[in-house]
Amino acid sequence: MSAWKDWWSSGSPRLAVVLHDLAMVWVAWQGLHRLRFGVMLHPPAMSWWSTEVAVVLVAQGLVFWQVGLYRGLWRFASVPDLWNIFKASAFGLFAIALALGLYNRWEMVSRIALVLYPLVLMGLLGAPRLLYRAWKDSRMDRGGQASVRILILGAGHAGEALVRDLRRFGTYQPAGFLDDASRLRGSKVQGVPVLGRIDEVAEIARETAARLLVIAMPSADADAMQRVVVACEQSGLPFRMVPRLRDVLEGRSLPGELKEVAIEDLLGRQPVLPDWKAIRSWLGARSVLVTGAGGSIGSELCRQCARHGARRITLVERDELALISAETSLRRDFPDLEYIPVLGDCGDPAVIAFALQTAEPEAVFHAAAYKHVPLLETQLREAVRNNVLATETLARACRETGVGTFVLISTDKAVDPGNVLGATKRLAEMTCQALADQCGTRFVTVRFGNVLDSAGSVVPLFREQIRNGGPVTVTDPEVTRYFMTIPEACQLILQASAIGTHEAIYTLDMGEPVPIRVLAEQMIRLAGKQPGRDISITYTGLRPGEKLHETLFHADERYRATAHPKILLAEPRAISMQGMEIGMQQLREASDRYDRDAMGRVLRALVPEFQPIGDHAASQPPATVVAFPSRIARKT
Structure with missing residues (x-):
């Protein structure tokens, strides 16, 4: 035997x-x-x-x-x-x-x-x-008598595939399906009965002794997901969901893995699907350089480049732990590519010269920036040095060495800026515009709104506050923001870079803004608690530099459609070339002296639409101190 x-x-x-x-x-x-x-x-x-x-x-x-x-x-x-x-x-x-x-x-x-x-x-x-x-x-089935009994919400193809997967592993025992389709009532899927509607989940879970709920509705929209999540919360049981196919294909979820419901699943905004063929055609076999490569945007941008055809990736990062983490992750997941880690400040001309000479990149993505709005209101010198002067240093070096494409990652706060972050990012856009010409480096600017779960965003803050038992702090009950996910933001950057316009500012049509109050309530519910009962929400008032509502489009920038239906191309506004040259020199001199008053005057003169909001506005000197000649203007 x-x-x-x-x-x-x-x-x-x-x-x-x-x-x-x-x-x-x-x-x-x-x-x-x-x-x-x-x-x-x-x-x-x-x-x-x-x-x-x-x-x-x-x-x-x-x-x-x-x-x-x-x-x-x-x-x-x-x-x-x-x-x-x-x-x-x-x-x-x-x-x-x-x-x-x-x-x-x-x-x-x-x-x-x-x-x-x-x-x-x-x-x-x-x-x-x-x-x-x-x-x-x-x-x-017989061997899984001690396994966890689950209810599956959704008796479609995803639910049927889930039952087959669960039976192979034997860890979970499907007790039944819940589905709102009346034609399925009383039927069986893979031998598992459809027991009732989704809103009956609490009662049916008690009757079947279920210990876990699994949402098998990967194609459901945000409204449907919100309704399902509310029903799951009322049952008091833990719940998971089957990942969407695009999350599996893009490596954010493993096949067969059950993941927690994420806040982006409930926000009510359909993700923008990129044109992968165009991206791979442009990116394929290129050498790329990414600044801020250890940050949330920079590291994901490196992964997207690795996934879609880049042959060499140079990581410029001044935080040694972030650099090591980003490089290790890339080498583990994409071992066949060439990586060049460079530890240093992208505003240091020697660091940039070394990186460009060593890597010989054909495209540079400038993701390094300071972006925390309230903090930068009191740290003007560092905001100017990192967001403006470092951008000029890098962009000028790219033009002098013949880099094919320079991509500046900007923000919607650069439109009618009301804070130091928006003003410095707007000036960085103008710097790239001033350096652009029709026969050299192609300068591309990409603007988008808030990025979910990025460093310094509101989502990690809310998550920490919920973990500590609250309260969750929201500045104003009416405040709204535009949101997108980190992978989606990086895909937009690559998509805009692949479109091919020589000098451009691209803006994503991000749909409807999301009330921060609603975001906080949804995150509390996802944590298995009830807003106002288990976790309170307190309103602290808008902080200096914060707007009630952000705007995506400037009145003087005429927008037109591009090859991608959700990406718009803005026509750059006229700038004074001579004024920019004089102003940037004055900014450098003021930065060297750590003269914040002088930097504030120059910043407001170069960016006349900059109107400081809140307490910070009262402390600012008049914006008319510096006057620059405007007879030489450039508009493309």
């Missing part, structure tokens, strides 16, 4: 399956002919083995092999395997008829047996496979 087990586990199961199938061919052929000839008054003599039987076995066996019948496993036998058996039986009939016709002109071959042969063979081959799978599934 042990010898048989050793033989079976050593790789012989496939041989055993081949022998089984050939035995079924022999049974079908012999059985049909004996039945046919057995009803004759004087049946001819038939032997159990003959050259004719050998011809049948060889012809049918070759067809089995050619059709690929042995690429699957009996444990996972399904409709595709039955289809292969059908093809093998049908093609086998023609192969046998041809072989026997050449061998003995069908002597002693029953025409009726020949017609019935593929049907009988299908049954003999398919039934054992399905019975074996059913036996294995039933063993898992």
Whole structure:
């Protein structure tokens, strides 16, 4: 007995399956002919083995092999395997008829047996496979009596696939489906009953002793997801969801993995789908350099570049731990690419010169920036140095070394800026515009709104406050913001870069803004608590520099459509070239002296639409101190 087990586990199961199938061919052929000839008054003599039987076995066996019948496993036998058996039986009939016709002109071959042969063979081959799978599934069901009982919300394709996956692993036992489709009521999916509607989940969970809820509705919109999540919360049970297909394909979820419901699943905004063909065509086999490569945007941008065809990625980052983490993650997931880590400040001309000379990039993505609005209101010098002067240093070096594309990652706060962050990012845009010409480096600016879960965003803050038991602090009950996910933001950057305009400012049509109050309530619910009852929300008032509502578009920037339906191209506004040159020099000198008053005056003169908001406005000097000549203007 042990010898048989050793033989079976050593790789012989496939041989055993081949022998089984050939035995079924022999049974079908012999059985049909004996039945046919057995009803004759004087049946001819038939032997159990003959050259004719050998011809049948060889012809049918070759067809089995050619059709690929042995690429699957009996444990996972399904409709595709039955289809292969059908093809093998049908093609086998023609192969046998041809072989026997050449061998003995069908002597002693029953025409009726020949017609019935593929049907009988299908049954003999398919039934054992399905019975074996059913036996294995039933063993898992019996062995999983101590497994976790779950209710599956959604009886569609995702729910059906989930049941099959759960039965393979045996850790969870499906107790039933819930679905709002009335036609499914009382039916069974993979042998699991549909017990009721989704809004009945609390009652049905008690009746079935379920311990976990799984949402198998990957195509549901935000409104439907919100309703489902509310129903799950009322049950008091933990809940998970089947990941969306695009999350699996983009590496954010593993196949078969159950993930927690994320806040982006409930925000009510459809993600923008990029044109991957255009991105891969532009990015393929390029050397790229990313500044701020250890940050939330920079690291994801590196991953997107690695995933879609870049051959070499240079990571410029001044935080050593962030640099090590980003490089290690990339080398683990994309080991075939070349990586050049550079530890240093992108505002240091020596660091940039070294990085550009070493990597020879064809595209540079400038993601390094300070972006915390309240903090930058009191740190003007660092905001100017990092967001403006470092951008000029990097952009000028890229132009002088002939880099093909320079991409500045900006923000919607640069439109009619009301804070230091917006003003410095707007001035960085103007710096790139001033350096652009029609025969050198292509300068591209990409603007987008708040990025969910990025460093310094409101989502990590809310999550920490909820973890500590509250309260969750919201500045104003009416405040709204535009949101997108980190991967989506990086895909927008690559999409805009691939469009091909020589000098451009791209803005994403981000749909409707999201009230921060609603965001806070949803995050509290996702934590299994109720807003106002378990976790309170307090309103602290707008902080210096914060707007009640952000704007995506400037009145003087005429927008037009691009090749991508959700990306708009803004026409750059006229700027004074001579004024920019003088102003940037004054900013550098004031930064070297740490003269914040002078930097404030120059910043407001260069960006006249900058109107400080809140307490910070009262402390600012007049914006008319510095006057720059405007007779030389450039508008493209």
